[in-house]
Amino acid sequence: MDTQLAVLGGGPGGYAAAFLAADLGMQVVLVDREARLGGVCLLRGCIPSKALLHVAKGMAEARHLADWGVRFGQPQIDLAAMRARKAKVIDTLTGGLKQLAAKRKVQLVRARATFESSQLLRLEPVDGQPLPDDRLHFQHCILAAGSVPTTIPGLTLDCPRVMDSTAALELPDVPESLLVVGGGYIGLELGTVYAALGSRVTVVEMTDGLLPGVDRDLVRPLHKALEKQFAAIHLNTKVAALKDLGHSIEAVFDGPVQPKTQRFGRVLVAVGRRPNSSNLGLENTRVSLDAKGFVQVDAQRRTTDPHIFAIGDVAGEPMLAHKATHEGKAAVEALAGHPVEFRPRAIPAVVFTDPEIAWAGLTELQAKQQGRKIETAVFPWGASGRAQAAGRTEGLTKWIFDPQSQRVLGCGIVGAGAGELIAEAVLAIELGCHLRDLAETIHPHPTLSESLGIAAELPLGMATDIFRPKR
Numbered sequence: 390m391d392t393q394l395a396v397l398g399g400g401p402g403g404y405a406a407a408f409l410a411a412d413l414g415m416q417v418v419l420v421d422r423e424a425r426l427g428g429v430c431l432l433r434g435c436i437p438s439k440a441l442l443h444v445a446k447g448m449a450e451a452r453h454l455a456d457w458g459v460r461f462g463q464p465q466i467d468l469a470a471m472r473a474r475k476a477k478v479i480d481t482l483t484g485g486l487k488q489l490a491a492k493r494k495v496q497l498v499r500a501r502a503t504f505e506s507s508q509l510l511r512l513e514p515v516d517g518q519p520l521p522d523d524r525l526h527f528q529h530c531i532l533a534a535g536s537v538p539t540t541i542p543g544l545t546l547d548c549p550r551v552m553d554s555t556a557a558l559e560l561p562d563v564p565e566s567l568l569v570v571g572g573g574y575i576g577l578e579l580g581t582v583y584a585a586l587g588s589r590v591t592v593v594e595m596t597d598g599l600l601p602g603v604d605r606d607l608v609r610p611l612h613k614a615l616e617k618q619f620a621a622i623h624l625n626t627k628v629a630a631l632k633d634l635g636h637s638i639e640a641v642f643d644g645p646v647q648p649k650t651q652r653f654g655r656v657l658v659a660v661g662r663r664p665n666s667s668n669l670g671l672e673n674t675r676v677s678l679d680a681k682g683f684v685q686v687d688a689q690r691r692t693t694d695p696h697i698f699a700i701g702d703v704a705g706e707p708m709l710a711h712k713a714t715h716e717g718k719a720a721v722e723a724l725a726g727h728p729v730e731f732r733p734r735a736i737p738a739v740v741f742t743d744p745e746i747a748w749a750g751l752t753e754l755q756a757k758q759q760g761r762k763i764e765t766a767v768f769p770w771g772a773s774g775r776a777q778a779a780g781r782t783e784g785l786t787k788w789i790f791d792p793q794s795q796r797v798l799g800c801g802i803v804g805a806g807a808g809e810l811i812a813e814a815v816l817a818i819e820l821g822c823h824l825r826d827l828a829e830t831i832h833p834h835p836t837l838s839e840s841l842g843i844a845a846e847l848p849l850g851m852a853t854d855i856f857r858p859k860r
């Protein structure tokens with residue numbers, strides 16, 4: 390088989406690249422070992438996790454209504470119905486992608502692909518499915534092979550009670566107790582789901598705080614809320630050993646936690662993800678990897694092999710679906726000869742817990758590491774009418790700005806719906822807005838989006854919703 394463009398991987402990076410390339414008139418073959426398009430994001434990541442978090446959110450909101458004098462009975466949980474509803478969401482979206490591929494005449498090939506050379510992929514059948522050919526020759530390839538969960542050596546038990554995120558999303562049951570190893574976003578999101586469904590959730594994190602790398606003022610309100618949702622959060626703690634007891638898992642902790650040995654119905658290991666760059670035959674090409682295994686790329690997502698581009702999780706942090714999609718589009722535009730570079734000022738990140746945390750652009754922690762002078766403007770949601778009306782006053786909205794020019798460099802939000810609110814901040818940072826632009830932008834009242842405008846008013850001395858004595 391011969392093609393102008395081969396795309397290896399049908400996740401949010403790969404399918405976006407394939408579809409845009411076809412729209413620009415290229416002949417495209419997309420290879421994925423899965424039967425359905427969508428990659429990790431759609432099949433076992435962003436979408437199934439958010440479908441289950443939707444359930445957790447509904448249950449939490451029903452509980453909060455007790456503060457308004459409305460009480461519901463104990464929830465009755467039908468796990469089979471919940472799994473079926475989640476599967477329907479995935480089926481609808483993957484079905485849509487299949488149709489979009491067909492309309493664009495993108496040829497889909499289900500196979501496991503490895504590079505035999507800089508212009509040749511070897512295709513191996515999956516599940517005995519016959520292949521049109523066992524070789525795919527290409528002029529260019531966009532590598533979008535994604536990432537895989539990191540495992541901790543010595544903590545991998547061949548036992549269904551020890552799950553990775555994929556197994557946890559299958560919702561095999563609601564264990565009486567769940568140990569989540571890793572206080573990153575995947576562990577906290579899935580912990581939130583299981584806690585809502587009734588599991589006693591314990592989180593262990595080896596560093597001194599949840600969500601390492603995220604500004605501490607954003608994490609604090611979440612940590613407080615999770616202390617109520619979870620049975621325990623143990624920081625500075627490692628899991629030294631796991632033992633399968635048949636009906637439960639025994640975990641041995643290394644850290645300031647008592648007792649050192651505890652039993653759990655199930656364990657979720659969510660300690661991060663690594664690029665899926667081994668076992669692809671990249672040694673047969675001129676592609677180079679960095680020390681962490683990410684494919685090295687330039688601003689157009691060209692690798693060190695002139696025939697191969699790389700995008701998405703396999704090509705570097707942050708490992709997020711929207712970053713993969715935008716890189717895919719940049720790579721295709723570069724291939725089409727457009728003057729394009731992937732140099733975003735702000736890639737948003739959202740933790741879909743309750744409350745949510747979202748940030749974009751420069752963080753305070755990064756500014757500190759870079760020795761860069763910044764100032765912050767923080768609006769506490771206690772002063773927001775909408776937050777009060779919803780009983781969600783624990784949030785805050787923070788701008789990070791250049792003290793000289795007052796240009797906004799970053800934004801962090803913690804609170805209900807932070808993931809939706811951050812989009813305005815991304816646009817402001819990308820467009821190089823100044824505090825004054827945000828302060829003079831009229832936000833609808835009463836909404837939480839006002840917090841972005843009011844936070845910007847604070848350093849300008851224009852905020853009337855809050856009193857700050859003059860310095």
Ligand code: FAD
Nearest residue numbers: 398400402422428429430434435502535701702708709710
């Ligand atoms: P992937 O989506 O990983 O797709 C890679 C594809 O390549 C796969 O379909 C795979 O089958 C195929 N492939 C790999 N090797 C081969 C081979 N040799 N031959 C053939 N096919 C191959 N991101 C967000 O932005 N928001 C979220 O809310 C979010 N939630 C997440 C929740 C969970 C539980 C997880 C695990 C991830 C989450 N992510 C989220 C991350 C997101 O899923 C990834 O960043 C995104 O899927 C990366 O897209 P990609 O195109 O680089 O690769």
